[in-house]
Amino acid sequence: MVNMPLTRREFAALTAGGILSSQWLVKPSAYAEAKATSPDSQPAETTRSVTLLHFTDTHAQLETHWDYLPGQLPAFQQMGGFARLKTAIDREIKASQGPVFVADGGDEFQGSGPAAWSRGEVILDPLNALGADVFVPGNWEPVYGPARFRELMSRLKAQVTCFNFHEKSTGHRIFPPASIIEKDGCRIAFVGLTDLKASDRHSPDEFAGLDTSRLNGLSEFLNDLKSKERVTLIVGLFHTGLTVARYLAREFPKFDIILSGHTHERTTQSIIEGKTIIVESAGMGSFLGRLDVELNAGNEIVAHRFRLIEVSAANTPENPVVKQLVDENLKPYRERANTVVGRTVTPIMRYDVLETSADDFITDALRDETNVDIAFSNGFRFGLPIPAGNITVGDLWNLLPMDARIKVGWVTGRQLKDYLENELELVYSPDPKRLSGGWGPRASGMMMRYSMRAGQGKRVQEVHVGGKILDETERYTVASCERSGEPLDVICRIRGVHDVTFAPQTIHQALITYFQKHPVISPSREGRAYADDLAPVVFSQDSILSEGQRGSYQAWGM
Template identity: 35%
Template sequence: MAKHNHTGHHNCSCSSCNTPSDLVNEITAVNRRNFLRTSLLGGLGFYTAPLVAATGAGNEQHVSEITRTQAVKRGKAQHITILNTSDIHAQLLTHDEFFWENNRPVYRKRGGLDVLKTMLDKLRAENPHNTLVIDGGDCFQGGGVAALSEGRDIVPLINHIGYDLMLPGNWEVVYGKEMMQKDLGGYNAYKICANMYHDTQDEFAGDLIFPPYWTTMLGGIKIGFIGYNDPLTPKRQSPAYSQGIRFTKPEENVAKYIRLLKHYEGCAMVFLVTHMGLAQQVDLANKPQVEGAAYILGADTHERVRTPIQGKYAKVTEPGAFGSFVAKLDLVVEDGIIKDHNYQLLDVDPEKYPGHKGMKKLINTIRTPYSKELDTVIGQTKTTLVRYYVIENPMDNLITDALMWKFKPDIAVSNGFRFCPPLVPDAKKGVANITNDYLWSMLPVNSEAKTGQVTGKQLWDWLEKELHNVFAKDPAKRFGGWVVRFKGMEVNFTMYNDLGKRLNWVKVANQPLDFDKLYTIVACEREGDPDDTLCRIEKVQNPRKLNQTLHNVVREYLKKHSPVAPQIEGRCTATDAHETLLSQLEGYDYVFR
């Protein structure tokens, strides 16, 4: 890990601090609680100039030019590097990765924590004294080892990489609050989050779970980072996961912390590290509360920002997912002013970066107790399993095919998950092996299947809400993953219409939806939901758990039908979007690729 002079953390559970005296009193109170142990450059008042507008993707030549400037050579200006990953989702090994090129999908091998370790070490060595490595959350959920150890066995791997700063993501709550705190507490890196509070009746009631910000000396200047998780996490995940945690919106305290860091901590630059989704982060960058923040280092939607998106008050980035990419931000800072900058999204390419031997050994050691189970082949696929498409994808068509085969409902439903890298058939063999480990990546929570009956009107209203969650014009009203997936039902909608007006038609078993008819549905149980709620459909009739987990259903289906060949079938279509839609961000010069 890079060595820096770090200040302590600051933790505040008050709702607002608006005046200078409020802020001073707050700092004084926090000092008494020993969160601010030191204060460096508190009165120097560095200034951050407006950033140069990004005109295109960053490049290595520009970085080389930055390091050769006379001001940097003479030590008058400092070259600072920030390396950023996010949404690794416990993908330990090199895997297939999806790219969109020339209007078609292309697949390459990317990622692997051993490759990531080599790459980050190399990039750090290029600027050894002035580099920070940051992760934006969703790290210890999403794979077999993570699920079977409740995240514990991911911690030493992340520590071996050597992050400086980490943020909890929306899936960090998956094993419950207590386990989340233990797993994150095991990280050697600093942890921050300014909007997750203890919702308890004990001595921690109302306190922030993590320090809200972190400051560090880098290149002779002081830099501050403020963290935010998705405030809609309790609605996105099973409610039970977030029991004992209260989330708030960043707008409630971000201006306070920016002011505190810049005016009282003396930070020359302030960054937000967020896990809220690209559309929400761009929306936040346009709010006056974030004025004074240079960048929002975003996460959650697995978007690949290759040129920072310019909001009114801050730039926004997001570094992809699954350990397949590293975002690299190079800054030249002189007298507290950003003179030049360069941003790149770099592939974690095993052909360019040989796997780190020590990390390979550690991965093997950690996987060994689970390897027999995880490496067991449970089926094969003749088509690529992929989950990157917003509207419909082959991976969830496989899952809903299995549910329909097993339980024979009118409609089988799968959540609009985003996690899980692709699985590409071998060019020579024509198939790819599906293992238990890959099943855990597809379905990291082995939920129980649940059935119930709903009216056609309930289905219609539910679909309208689900589409609004994905395509709401107000980014603050978007949450969850992509469009919900299903079998037995066909849906056509118009993405740009308003709430309640998106659906054009719905068919069940090739017949128009009957508002008065009862339909049987099967989906997964969400822990903590009321008994009569199924996949966010409320007041379901005759709800009943089916005593079968989703994993068992998929295994049985693969045993009977392998090799499978799921593909996009037009189960869900839009009048104003192609079936290969890859992002929900509109109105900006951004393309997922």
């Protein structure tokens, strides 16, 4: 814990030591103006220090893996893994002088082959060993169905909190709306929120009987936490996405701090909305967020510093206890996960908002198997990069951590255009309440040019299918994965698809078949989706949506 201001030399040393950014904000008036003071400034009054450690969206990446750090040399580095993350957590706790609270932002039980094959079982022991105090369920936690979801949550050692996870039929809340944790006289209320659209956007079978859309009574609840529970701080532990978190901070200004997750944003400095401090600590276990706050005698935040710490294999050794737990849990699945299925000449990546080589490869394989005009992929945010070299079964499941039957049908050009407009609105809407947090639709066989700022229903400028301009009266065959529980005539959220049938293979079987035909691939971005008013490569959704707003920040990779 740093309870004295950093000198410029100390600041430079921290930055060189794997910390991406650091910022002090001093004096309450600075919050209203959203201005940062010099790192050499110091609170004038006696204060006490509190530290919040935050990780989120590890997506079941139990072991050290490749990650992409644009602007660094090399750009691909070995990062993360639960054993290294535990070391990073312990190291930061040891370096603190005040109470330390460890918060987990969710999306931990889905994202890899072993997680899917064990229905989340391989994650439990290593996750509990990280020692989080509080946990908010992410949108992917119910991926194995409602019953398994409840079971996994009941076996966590961390306190599970979520204000907006309800039973659909009764309206009863499934988890406590807040967890109040006290350490060394500091009493913090962690209020959990998960993706408000999760129960609508996910496969119906995953969220059967569950509802995440209700925020009724949140303002009154926050008032009671301050007046009746006498908490020191109200901390929002959000799995809503950064842009939505910023909107909620404006709507509910009682939050002192928001620890954001879901969109995997690497915020290299804190964001200020009103008096609320907001950070998002990336994902995949590659980073650990540390927020230090200084409180005066009235429990007002008078200064803070945020650091996004790299959990790098180069400077973060593995905790042996957690390493052993990971090895024991993964042992039954290693042979399957390590089976080589193909080879790539170019890196396979999924980071870009617009188009990714990972989804180009997946949709090419799907279209090759089904012989349709257009194959679609869900706009997943997560998925570790695969450097040039061998590709294993485990790599494929990291990119596509589910298997499903493949649906095939046809739509008119008009249906296709309406679908694209709706999907783009969910990605780029200026109204945060309409955002889903995902990226845009990715496809093979189709090229789309659009304008992000054109507004709802007017973004699509041009669509080509098979090299020809879209004809709204023409029929186009489409294919994508089934989402369990959805109506037969829905394919990748396109409604009213005609003459729907199932292909003989699942999506993962189609990928293996594709490698049998094409044992060496070299996917790259081809301009399948591009915007007239955006940069060719965009890594941050929030940075483009918040452009020109107060409290903006330098997003990663920009």
